[in-house]
Amino acid sequence: MTLKKFLATCWTLLFVAWPLAARGQEGLLARPAAWLGGDSSILRGGAASGGVNPHPAEDTACPDGSCGCCSRCCHRYGFWGSVEYLMWWGRGTSLPPLVTTSVDGTPQSDAGVLGLPSTSILFGDQLGAGKLQSGGRVTFGLWLDEDHDVTVGGRFFGLGGDTTRFSQASTGSPILAQPFFNALLLQQDALIVAYPGYSIGGINARVSTDNILSAEAFTEIMMSRDSLRRVDLVAGYQFFRLDDWLQVNSSSTIVETGNPFQGTRFDVSDRFSTRNQFHGGEIGLRGRWARGPWSLNVLGQVALGNMNQQVTIAGTTTITTPGGGSSTNQGGLLAGPSNIGTYQRDKFAYIPQLIANVHYHVNPCLSFHIGYNILWISDVVLSGDQVDLGVNPSFPNAGPARPAFTFRDREYWLQGINFGLNWDF
Helix, strand or coil, X not given: CCHHHHHHHHXXXXXXXXXXXXXXXXCCCHHHHHHHHCCHHHHCCCXXXXXXXXXXXXXXXXXXXXXCHHHCCCCCCCEEEEEXXXXXXXXXXXXXXXXXXXXXXXXXXXXXXXXXXXXXXXXXXXXXXXXXXXXXXXXXXXXXXXXXXEXXXXXXXXXXXXXXXXXXXXXXXXXXXEEEEECCCCEEEEEEEEECCCEEEEEEEEEEEEEEEEEEEEEEEEEEECCCEEEEEEEEEEEEEEEEEEEEEEEEEECCCCCCCCCCEEEEEEEEEEEEEEEEEEEEEEXXXXXXXXXXXXXXXXXXXXXXXXXXXXXXXXXXXXXXXXXXXXXXXXXXXXXCEEEEEEEEEEEEEEEEEEEEEEECCEEEEEEEEEEEEEEEECHHHHCCXXXXXXXXXXXXXXXXXXXXXXXXXXXXXXXXXXXXX
């Protein structure tokens, strides 16, 4: 999702949610106009019946815009907060082709090689770890004055993450292979894991996005206020973290009669992990529009700061001989001596965010809400983007240093539905 699409989504949400939240007997056109113009004859319903307040969402403000004791809404210094259940999903991780197969009868030299009509991709060339995930968010604060014009608070959310898995074993059919570009021969190639009459084996792969969490500390200052509307300036600090990792393990045993390696088992492992940590300042506006027991609360803000990006690449190859002896060497297939290591850098990034919730107020102090949240991150490193499919089997003896490492980052987004309980005392 580009920034242009993100902003378009925000504006669409505002213009659609406003009339829905204010819908009533007067129709969809009169109420948004009344919310903007403050026509109390349209906005306020009938009088209280039996002592029940028909306008628990509204702020019984004084004529001068304050919330003083003239309207019996004088508050003591108090606490406010909310707890939410989140149903969100993320953009996902772009994966290169990682596991291939070929139709039976394919020559061994062509098995699993990309670009041939006999080859198909079993895992990779897709988005992984982008399904719906659950999470929670807690927001809390303290009013600094009796009129509830200034508050300090904090917000924290965390998501459970998502994992995409692949696992397949073969006795030779179907063919299993790991594709790569041979940087020494300058042509597509593949590491054969299972092939009829030559080897048996299996491949396990998984990509996970986890440790998705954010923490904020902020101050909100009332800028404009009456009984039906309120606008606050928001400023503070934001921390955000997102981790992502990809692992591919293959195990292959040579079964070809007469082969000098017959009975030898090869276990190859590649792992790419990333960590993104953001620290920055945030600024934005919070708007609240009320009518009777309903209110629409919208928070729009942007955080600007530093994104620390870290990439760790590791790989091993373990060879077990028929006699039971084994040896482990550094380097797998896509994680070799030429790119193994830990790399990090700092980069300027920004995180715009929109939260829009429709509240139903049981009383002035308690409400429930349902809403939508979108959070867009300008620059993150993901595991799939750090994979170099170019491999030089002869490195370091001859040819280029491949696979190589180069930082590759991209934009990322999180969005979903919020369900919450709110209190204000």
